[in-house]
Amino acid sequence: MAIHVKRVLVRLRKDFQLSIITLMGLFGVLGVSPYAVYRALHGNYLVSIADTVIVLSTVLAVIHAWRTGDTVKPGVCLAGIFSLCATLITINLGVNGLFWIYPLILFNFFMVSPPRALLATVLVVAAMSIYALLQPGTVFESRYQMLSFLVTALMASILTFIFAYRTQHQREQLHAWATRDPLTGARNRRVMNEELKIAVSTRRRHRTSAAVLLMDLDHFKQINDRFGHQAGDQVLVSLVERITLNIRDADRLFRFGGEEFLLLLNNTDEHGLLSAAGHLQADIAEHLKSPGGPVTVSMGGAVLRASETWESWLQRADQQLYHAKHAGRNCIRIDHSETLELA
Numbered sequence: 001m002a003i004h005v006k007r008v009l010v011r012l013r014k015d016f017q018l019s020i021i022t023l024m025g026l027f028g029v030l031g032v033s034p035y036a037v038y039r040a041l042h043g044n045y046l047v048s049i050a051d052t053v054i055v056l057s058t059v060l061a062v063i064h065a066w067r068t069g070d071t072v073k074p075g076v077c078l079a080g081i082f083s084l085c086a087t088l089i090t091i092n093l094g095v096n097g098l099f100w101i102y103p104l105i106l107f108n109f110f111m112v113s114p115p116r117a118l119l120a121t122v123l124v125v126a127a128m129s130i131y132a133l134l135q136p137g138t139v140f141e142s143r144y145q146m147l148s149f150l151v152t153a154l155m156a157s158i159l160t161f162i163f164a165y166r167t168q169h170q171r172e173q174l175h176a177w178a179t180r181d182p183l184t185g186a187r188n189r190r191v192m193n194e195e196l197k198i199a200v201s202t203r204r205r206h207r208t209s210a211a212v213l214l215m216d217l218d219h220f221k222q223i224n225d226r227f228g229h230q231a232g233d234q235v236l237v238s239l240v241e242r243i244t245l246n247i248r249d250a251d252r253l254f255r256f257g258g259e260e261f262l263l264l265l266n267n268t269d270e271h272g273l274l275s276a277a278g279h280l281q282a283d284i285a286e287h288l289k290s291p292g293g294p295v296t297v298s299m300g301g302a303v304l305r306a307s308e309t310w311e312s313w314l315q316r317a318d319q320q321l322y323h324a325k326h327a328g329r330n331c332i333r334i335d336h337s338e339t340l341e342l343a
């Protein structure tokens, strides 16, 4: 029991969106369901139904998010349902319903991207205003009240939009800083360790193959020594550009160290690894240049074995890279023990 609670708390702490959807679930059940009962008892069935829809959809969204880990779809659904219900409730209750529009504005910005949230809010306010103009005296008590509402709702929306937009931008920047190499934009070593662990556990669970290819620039020190570090940096950036242009979306490139890069190829066997390595080598030999002329790369690869750790997988690829360097550089060496193991 204690372990279960601890797991729940860890997930809530790690997944901000999940914690917000869960919090909304609590608000929905504790804060809105009494209103659903109260309105039904007073014969206002339309508002009671809208309140019930809010409560049920929130509970379903929470269950879906916890089961699948997907918080995007539940967020979009909740923002849509809440906006529609809040509009209906306000049209029905008049001034008393207006109070719900302000938490709705905040809610939408927590649930979906800032542009989508702004659009939802504008639609709600526009729908209410059009209804109020067609049916004077129903939603607002006077034109002055309507104008005050429009100005305050718009101010709240724009300020929340700016805040949410800045927060999203900063979060993306922090994520990039934590996961990417600042010079080349390739993923960093911390992410690499995590992704290799995931590949190993996926291999065990689903029996899918995966391969790694270690790539190291040849005689890179000479480029730095002859043309300076800036020229060396430019070669590293160009290498990553060439690799990125030639790999699949599912492949992952990491900066392993100085002038060494690791390519993780999911769902790839030895044949695929050889073909990808050959393709990359030819492209790099043709396009990668330093001020002193063409630059080449040595490569060492290994396909993940059925029951091995990511460290030993990596070590096998590293050994092959060592062999490639000693074979004269600008060549590919692949570990064949996986093929032997399957035979």
Ligand SMILES: Nc1nc2c(ncn2[C@@H]2O[C@H](COP(=O)(O)OP(=O)(O)OP(=O)(O)O)[C@@H](O)[C@H]2O)c(=O)[nH]1
Binding pocket: 183, 216, 217, 218, 219, 220, 221, 222, 224, 228, 229, 230, 231, 232, 233, 236, 257, 258, 259, 325, 329
């Ligand atoms: N410009 C630049 N150089 C780097 C960076 N990281 C590592 N290096 C340099 O990369 C060079 C690596 O040298 P070595 O390990 O001897 O490798 P190499 O000259 O490529 O020789 P081989 O790998 O044996 O072909 C060193 O001079 C490092 O200073 C970087 O971010 N930018």
